[in-house]
Amino acid sequence: MKYWLCKSDPETYSWDEFVRDGSTMWDGVRNYEARNNMRHMKLGDKVLIYHSQTTRTIVGLSEVSREALPDPTADDDKWVAVELTAKRTLAKPLSLAEIKSIPDLQNIALVKRSRLSIMPLTKKEFDLIIELTS
């Protein structure tokens, strides 16, 4: 099992909308590295959702419910989408400022590669985030 973190601008698609929808197609990704990460997502992988821009917090936990398929919003077949299913809202959202203050989380792409929208997490990082947000 692998672990991931996906960003969403809450003005475009918020965690609340995701919870209301239950499941959603994570589409519209037009970045090669993010796409390659999506291609590696397997059924049941855990995906943390981060709100970029205004709130800048990790807010929810979801799971991969459909593996990569051609992105229906793309006009060629090089882009992919996955389906994610919302699992639960984190009891204590974790802010970017807090993440930056935790030595064991300095290697995640959120800190150094702020423009990457879909990134892998190690099990250790994932477990720590779950612990800190419970």
Place this chain on the structure above:
DNA sequence: GCCAACGTTGGC
């Protein structure tokens, strides 16, 4: 709102 980082495009 500004600006740094960085991915993409296009001229050569």
Place this chain on the structure above:
DNA sequence: GCCAACGTTGGC
């Protein structure tokens, strides 16, 4: 194939 120009993202 290089690199300057440009556009976009996202933190602050």
